[in-house]
Amino acid sequence: xxxxxxxxxxxxxxxxxxxxxxxxxxxxxxxxxxxxxxxxxxxxxxxxxxxxxxxxxxxxxxxxxxxxxxxxxxxxxxxxxxxxxxxxxxxxxxxxxxxxxxxxxxxxxxxxxxxxxxxxxxxxxxxxxxxxxxxxxxxxxxxxxxxxxxxxxxxxxxxxxxxxxxxxxxxxxxxxxxxxxxxxxxxxxxxxxxxxxxxxxxxxxxxxxxxxxxxxxxxxxxxxxxxxxxxxxxxxxxxxxxxxxxxxxxxxxxxxxxxxxxxxxxxxxxxxxxxxxxxxxxxxxxxxxxxxxxxxxxxxxxxxxxxxxxxxxxxxxxxxxxxxxxxxxxxxxxxxxxxxxxxxxxxxxxxxxxxxxxxxxxxxxxxxxxxxxxxxxxxxxxxxxxxxxxxxxxxxxxxxxxxxxxxxxxxxxxxxxxxxxxxxxxxxxxxxxxxxxxxxxxxxxxxxxxxxxxxxxxxxxxxxxxxxxxxxxxxxxxxxxxxxxxxxxxxxxxxxxxxxxxxxxxxxxxxxxxxxxxxxxxxxxxxxxxxxxxxxxxxxxxxxxxxxxxxxxxxxxxxxxxxxxxxxxxxxxxxxxxxxxxxxxxxxxxxxxxxxxxxxxxxxxxxxxxxxxxxxxxxxxxxxxxxxxxxxxxxxxxxxxxxxxxxxxxxxxxxxxxxxxxxxxxxxxxxxxxxxxxxxxxxxxxxxxxxxxxxxxxxxxxxxxxxxxxxxxxxxxxxxxxxxxxxxxxxxxxxxxxxxxxxxxxxxxxxxxxxxxxxxxxxxxxxxxxxxxxxxxxxxxxxxx
Numbered sequence: 077x078x079x080x081x082x083x084x085x086x087x088x089x090x091x092x093x094x095x096x097x098x099x100x101x102x103x104x105x106x107x108x109x110x111x112x113x114x115x116x117x118x119x120x121x122x123x124x125x126x127x128x129x130x131x132x133x134x135x136x137x138x139x140x141x142x143x144x145x146x147x148x149x150x151x152x153x154x155x156x157x158x159x160x161x162x163x164x165x166x167x168x169x170x171x172x173x174x175x176x177x178x179x180x181x182x183x184x185x186x187x188x189x190x191x192x193x194x195x196x197x198x199x200x201x202x203x204x205x206x207x208x209x210x211x212x213x214x215x216x217x218x219x220x221x222x223x224x225x226x227x228x229x230x231x232x233x234x235x236x237x238x239x240x241x242x243x244x245x246x247x248x249x250x251x252x253x254x255x256x257x258x259x260x261x262x263x264x265x266x267x268x269x270x271x272x273x274x275x276x277x278x279x280x281x282x283x284x285x286x287x288x289x290x291x292x293x294x295x296x297x298x299x300x301x302x303x304x305x306x307x308x309x310x311x312x313x314x315x316x317x318x319x320x321x322x323x324x325x326x327x328x329x330x331x332x333x334x335x336x337x338x339x340x341x342x343x344x345x346x347x348x349x350x351x352x353x354x355x356x357x358x359x360x361x362x363x364x365x366x367x368x369x370x371x372x373x374x375x376x377x378x379x380x381x382x383x384x385x386x387x388x389x390x391x392x393x394x395x396x397x398x399x400x401x402x403x404x405x406x407x408x409x410x411x412x413x414x415x416x417x418x419x420x421x422x423x424x425x426x427x428x429x430x431x432x433x434x435x436x437x438x439x440x441x442x443x444x445x446x447x448x449x450x451x452x453x454x455x456x457x458x459x460x461x462x463x464x465x466x467x468x469x470x471x472x473x474x475x476x477x478x479x480x481x482x483x484x485x486x487x488x489x490x491x492x493x494x495x496x497x498x499x500x501x502x503x504x505x506x507x508x509x510x511x512x513x514x515x516x517x518x519x520x521x522x523x524x525x526x527x528x529x530x531x532x533x534x535x536x537x538x539x540x541x542x543x544x545x546x547x548x549x550x551x552x553x554x555x556x557x558x559x560x561x562x563x564x565x566x567x568x569x570x571x572x573x574x575x576x577x578x579x580x581x582x583x584x585x586x587x588x589x590x591x592x593x594x595x596x597x598x599x600x601x602x603x604x605x606x607x608x609x610x611x612x613x614x615x616x617x618x619x620x621x622x623x624x625x626x627x628x629x630x631x632x633x634x635x636x637x638x639x640x641x642x643x644x645x646x647x648x649x650x651x652x653x654x655x656x657x658x659x660x661x662x663x664x665x666x667x668x669x670x671x672x673x674x675x676x677x678x679x680x681x682x683x684x685x686x687x688x689x690x691x692x693x694x695x696x697x698x699x700x701x702x703x704x705x706x707x708x709x710x711x712x713x714x715x716x717x718x719x720x721x722x723x724x725x726x727x728x729x730x731x732x733x734x735x736x737x738x739x740x741x742x743x744x745x746x747x748x749x750x751x752x753x754x755x756x757x758x759x760x761x762x763x764x765x766x767x768x769x770x771x772x773x774x775x776x777x778x779x780x781x782x783x784x785x786x787x788x789x790x791x792x793x794x795x796x797x798x799x800x801x802x803x804x805x806x807x808x809x810x811x812x813x814x815x816x817x818x819x820x821x822x823x824x825x826x827x828x829x830x831x832x833x834x835x836x837x838x839x840x841x842x843x844x845x846x847x848x849x850x851x852x853x854x855x856x857x858x859x860x861x
Contacts (some may be wrong), residue, residue, distance in 0.1 A: 114635050118160040120181075121469060123400060123689070124169060131325050132398075133193060136171040140181075147470060151404065156470035163624040169193065171682045176648070176794045179472050182692030188400065210568040215571045215621040216301025217313075217664035217677045219721070223321075226860055228809065228824055231345050231369075233337030234288050238316065241298045242735045243677065243719030245754045249283035250418040251374040251849050254385050256286070257839065259300060259679055260739040260753050261313030264630055265656075267567035268316045269307070271407055273461050273479035276533065280753075282631040282689070287411040287457035289390040291334060291347035291367045294321035300677055302660035304603040304625035305573035308529055308556050312625045312658040312683065323363060323396040327355035333859040340852035342444070343371030345759040359398045366391040373416075374445040377834040377850040379481025380442030383416040383449060403465040410458050417451035418843045421644040422701045429695060429702045430796055431751060432845055433797055434834075447705045451644070452498040459659065472516040479509040489639075490701070501640075502538035507531065525560040537585070546638050548585025548594045548645070550631045554578070564780065569609040571621075577603055579628050587637055594635060597627035618668045625660065628695050633687050633708045639698065644842075646696040646705040647689065650700065655711050657684045663845040669727050679719035686743075688750060691795045704796050704844075711745040715753075733761040740789070748791045754785035755802070755838050767790060777810040787838040800836035805829050821861040828852045 120140075130152030138700035139146045142156055143165065147155040162184050169177040172672050174193040175322030205745030219241050221570045229237045235246040235254030236732045246254040247262050259265055263282065268275040270288050278284050290296075297317040304311045324330065330351040351363035373380045388461065391408035420438035423429040430714035432438065513527030531554040537545040556574035583594035636649035660681040667674040687710050694705040719737035726732055736758040741750040763778035789800040833853040836843040 083716050091632045104516070110675040111120070112261055114827075116686070117158075118162065118183055118191060119186045120160060120167075120183070122155060122191060122195060124149045124155065124191050126170075128172075129195045133171060133174070136193070137176075138170055138516070138625075139168045141168070142166075152398075152465070152473075154401075154467050154470045158214055162464050162625075182603055188511055190400070193439055203612075204547050214624075215619050216299050216303060217567065217619055217621075217662055217675075218297055218299040218546065219675060219795065221296040221298075226293060226296070226655050227291065227822055227856070228811065228826070230291060230347075230856055230858070231854055232290070232333055232342070234286050234290050234318075236583070237290050237333075238298065241301060242721040243737045244298060244673070245737070245757065245839060247282060247752065248837065248848075250384055250840070250846070252371075252415050252420070253283050253285050253383055253386050255279075255282075255284070257280075257754055258314045258316075259717065259737075261681075264310050264627060265312040266314060266316065267303070267307050267311040268318065268458065271320055271409075271461060271475055272463065273459060273509060274308070276481050276505070276509070276531075277448065277455075277457055277483040278503060278632045280484050284485070287413070287455060288318055289347075289367050289392070289409070290318075291411065292320055292349075292365055292390070292392055292613050294707065295319050300679070300682070301621045301624035302605070302609075302623040302658055303661045305575040305623065306560060307557050307577070308575075309554070309601075309625070310532075310627045310658070312627060312656065312681075317825055320363075320392075320394070322363075323361035323394060323399070324351050325353040325359060325361045327353050328662060329560040331861055333861075334856060335857045338371070338854040339370035339854055340849060341370070341374045342446075343386075345369040345388075360394045361394075363394040364391070364421075365393070370446065373442060373444050375444070375850050376847040377829075377832045378441075379437070380444055381418050381420070381846055382438075382440065382442040382445075383419040383444050383452070385416045385448045386413065387448065388413040405461070405463045406468075407461040407463075408459065410456065411512050413454070414448055414455045415453045415454065416448040416845060417644070419449075419451070421842050422451055423703075423845075426697055435596075436797075450490050452488045454486040454488075454499075454661065456484045459463075462641055470513065470517060473673070474514050475512070477509075479507075479511075481505075481509075483529075485508070490537075491605075495542060499538075500542055500543045502541050503535060503547075504538055505535045507532060507533045514788045521564045523562045523564075525558075525562075527558055529556040529558075530554065532584040544588040544638055545585060546636055546640055547631050548583045548635050550581060550583035550594070552582070552631075553580045567611040571608065572604075572606045572821060573734070574602070574604050576600070577626075581628070583631055583634070583635060588589050593637075593651075595651070597628075597634075601626040601657070602654060615667055615669045619664045619666070620662075622659075622661045625658040628654055628655045629687055636708065639696070639703060644701075644703055646703050647705045648705070648709050650710070653687055653708065654685045656686060673721075673723040675721040676718070677714065677720075677800035681715040683715070684711045686709050687748075688713075688752070691751065693793065693796070711743045713741065713750055714744050715739060715741045715750075728766050731763045731765060733759075734764070735759045748794075749789045751790065751795065752839065753787070756785040758783050775810075775812040778808070780807040780809070781805070782807070799838045800843055803833065803835035803837075804831075805833070806831050819859065822856075822858040822860070824856050826854050828854075 078580055079724040113188055116847040118496050124136045134151045135719045136149040138155045146159045149155045160183050164182045167179050167181045176417040178195055225675040233254050235256050238244045238256045241490050243259050245257045247257050248254045274718040278286050300585045302312055303315045307315050334347040347367040349365040353361045360786055362732050367390040371386045374384045390411045394407045396405040451489055463477045465475050483505040485503045487501040492495055510530040513525055515525045517523045533552045556577040560573040562571040579599040581597045585594055587593055603624050605623035610618045633653055634649050634651050640647045663677040664677040688707045689706040690853055692705045692707055696705050719741040724732045738756045739753055741753040743750055759782045760777055761780040766774045767774050782805040784803055786802040790799055807830055808826050809826040816822040829851045834847050836847050
């Protein structure tokens with residue numbers, strides 16, 4: 077049965093999304109068409125493009141003489157010259173890499189120009205450039221995973237890729253499911269934006285990994301501050317921005333082909349991308365991309381983990397058009413995966429469960445197979461995005477983003493009577509998001525952003541599972557309004573922001589005794605932030621940001637009641653939970669020079685009404701097996717710690733790296749430790765880099781050592797097994813590159829757990845039953861043409 081109770085006002089608001097989108101676009105066109113300039117107050121606006129590729133040129137200097145008027149083209153190539161009187165003047169456009177452009181221009185009214193610059197033929201000696209990374213979006217500490225770094229991690233999950241950033245680890249469910257943990261927080265406290273749209277799936281589950289294909293990304297940015305003001309609720313722990321490459325408007329076709337293979341699990345992945353522009357339609361660009369992936373049972377150092385295979389098929393497509401002031405992009409992606417859940421996590425009776433907890437590993441050493449059977453998960457996630465970017469002038473623009481997502485999650489269990497082929501949990505979540513913001517830079521160092529967000533969600537249990545749903549059906553609506561002001565002058569940057577959010581939740585369902593439960597709840601909150609950046613010199617920068625953030629409890633935390641089959645645990649919610657409220661202060665010190673790079677962050681995060689799953693020590697036995705019982709509880713929490721990333725270039729060829737992270741988390745109400753907090757970890761690496769004789773490509777070889785300490789900060793008697801011992805992992809990675817005309821072939825290989833040790837990680841939900849992955853050799857071939 078489907079339960080749906082929608083507020084009439086909210087229904088009208090969200091049902092008008094297409095009309096809102098159309099009205100805003102028409103208003104923008106009206107501004108452009110009917111704006112009139114008074115006499116002697118004329119304006120010249122335009123766009124600077126590459127004469128060959130028709131791509132926008134950023135940073136071009138536009139001057140008009142003899143009057144003192146000048147402008148710089150923005151990232152979209154737009155510029156504006158205001159307060160011009162009638163007459164004939166000389167217009168000059170210059171930028172490095174292009175021939176200088178000059179022309180006489182007669183001004184008698186406001187006009188628009190499209191200026192095409194011709195590339196200059198420059199013959200330069202070999203130059204090595206080491207520059208400061210781009211300024212982060214605001215005062216919070218952030219780190220970017222570049223395209224080159226992504227090439228060295230392809231074939232893994234999004235969680236595996238993010239572990240290259242200091243302060244990021246993963247919460248695992250066996251060897252096939254991993255979700256990111258940032259400075260001790262994960263799931264609904266960590267916001268992920270996929271191509272500008274907040275990722276909305278069933279992320280409340282500790283074994284529900286993000287449905288994102290890393291092959292589709294060109295860069296990933298991790299923002300470590302609490303960013304609720306800009307991105308909305310649930311950004312308590314930080315934000316992860318997953319971005320594909322900008323659409324190429326160059327006529328012709330270019331692309332990329334990726335092939336990866338791994339020995340552990342006999343895994344393989346094939347991914348390809350084609351893109352380009354049309355010569356006959358300037359400004360039109362397109363892209364198609366797809367990925368196929370498969371793996372079989374994973375092996376620890378000396379036994380197989382039965383039923384841990386993965387099958388994955390993903391694809392995406394994009395179409396973009398830009399013309400003068402207006403740019404519009406249409407994007408669609410589909411992520412589809414089937415995941416096996418380690419069979420040893422489902423135990424038949426209490427005696428068997430107690431025996432395996434004592435033994436610490438399965439009694440059956442298993443064998444290799446690609447077969448996936450119950451227990452398992454099947455997840456599909458569809459994303460549709462429509463974005464319009466409208467230039468009011470060179471200093472202001474309006475962005476409108478509409479997103480639709482559909483997430484279907486099916487979880488299968490071992491069931492009697494031949495019912496294992498019927499999902500025991502079948503959820504469909506439809507999410508619509510609407511984001512509208514105006515950004516203005518007055519060219520005097522002051523930037524303002526005013527925006528609003530709207531979210532509509534409908535989540536339903538699909539009938540036919542022959543079991544009581546874990547969570548009820550629900551509808552939820554969110555609306556937020558925010559303002560951000562940023563002032564930059566010389567070596568200083570200051571930022572402040574304020575936001576208000578309102579959330580409406582309506583849930584309804586039947587429990588196992590056929591009693592109706594659920595109800596309507598409303599939440600609202602103010603968020604604020606203040607921060608700054610001080611560039612101490614060309615090499616040193618200091619950032620500080622103090623922010624409040626919040627999130628309302630989700631339906632699983634309020635109303636869960638039963639067996640969560642994917643995590644092999646019984647989870648019980650609490651309908652009286654209040655909203656979490658966070659106050660996070662993060663400071664970072666950055667240094668970049670020829671010899672030494674440093675990124676050091678320290679943070680303090682106080683969270684009132686912190687919600688967590690507390691192990692009860694109880695065991696639940698049913699016809700499906702015997703499972704540990706967890707309860708959602710709430711307390712006041714304190715998290716503090718830091719992370720560091722260092723690169724030291726001992727010589728031109730030899731580089732040393734260090735990454736480390738520590739988190740201290742405590743339940744300050746009961747003066748106890750919080751569960752599921754990452755233990756201390758440190759990684760050292762030593763790399764050798766060299767170029768071939770023609771000095772066109774770079775080769776590298778890198779050795780690494782990871783130490784993860786035992787998590788000694790836990791409460792005895794509150795977990796089913798004590799945290800495992802600390803461990804050391806050795807790794808090796810190397811790569812090279814070949815050039816064939818305009819094509820490049822990158823080859824790299826890596827071996828993780830080189831010594832093939834038997835170990836367990838505290839952040840693995842299946843550490844009660846089994847060990848982690850053993851040695852794994854991965855080969856990667858990347859052809860870019």
